[in-house]
């Protein structure tokens with residue numbers, strides 16, 4: 001038996017633009033997906049059901065990629081809301097790959113990073129490695145086509161290059177506000193791709209987001225929370241222009257901003273969640289609740305993929 005866990009993530013800056021090689025910054029959060037697996041007799045099951053593509057696409061792809069052919073009894077437990085922009089599919093993918101690779105006696109992080117990205121790319125029909133790499137590494141990660149200090153690994157696909165770096169960020173209080181509107185990532189990535197391929201204006205917006213992320217990195221280094229907040233607000237506006245916000249996301253951003261340095265949608269948008277940076281997490285949580293959202297006061301997680309238990 002083996003049990004692995006991997007954290008969810010919050011994107012502070014740069015979602016969507018990162019698909020086009022622009023920089024993005026995300027941190028791992030202290031909510032995780034746990035995946036337990038042991039050998040089974042006849043067939044592979046997930047949480048008691050026969051494995052099938054409709055419900056277990058990420059897990060099935062993990063099994064295909066690692067070439068594990070023995071039947072398995074797989075159990076997943078998650079304290080991450082799914083479709084909330086908090087990286088639950090990345091955490092499922094990373095924790096499952098962790099288990100499968102360990103069964104094979106192999107656990108090289110760079111290979112897991114590449115497989116996890118490829119799986120998200122295939123299931124969603126497009127992706128960058130930000131979600132999967134943050135879940136795998138933990139702490140905080142900056143993904144960028146240019147190589148910088150503290151490189152973890154490099155992932156390439158279709159002529160695009162993403163260098164994944166560890167970055168240090170200050171201790172910050174973040175609050176998530178979940179709209180409760182489930183929004184799968186794939187269709188939103190595709191929506192932006194259509195806009196991007198037809199419009200120079202969309203390309204400029206993506207470029208502006210990229211520049212803002214570089215400013216954000218500097219503000220994080222300088223621990224300038226006011227600047228970080230301002231840039232989060234600006235990032236939200238640019239994402240709205242790209243067409244991935246939602247009236248409920250805008251409402252939660254507005255409510256959270258009263259007690260925050262800044263707030264923005266996080267992840268693919270279209271629903272899902274906002275993230276706010278604040279000194280007053282409880283006040284922000286109440287404001288989110290009053291506006292009809294579900295708040296989560298989160299800490300960052302130093303740990304990425306963890307092997308929690310192994311036995312024969």
Ligand code: MEV
Nearest residue numbers: 015016018127128267268
């Ligand atoms: C989703 O959490 C982030 C997106 O940028 C997609 C991706 O980078 O894979 C929208």
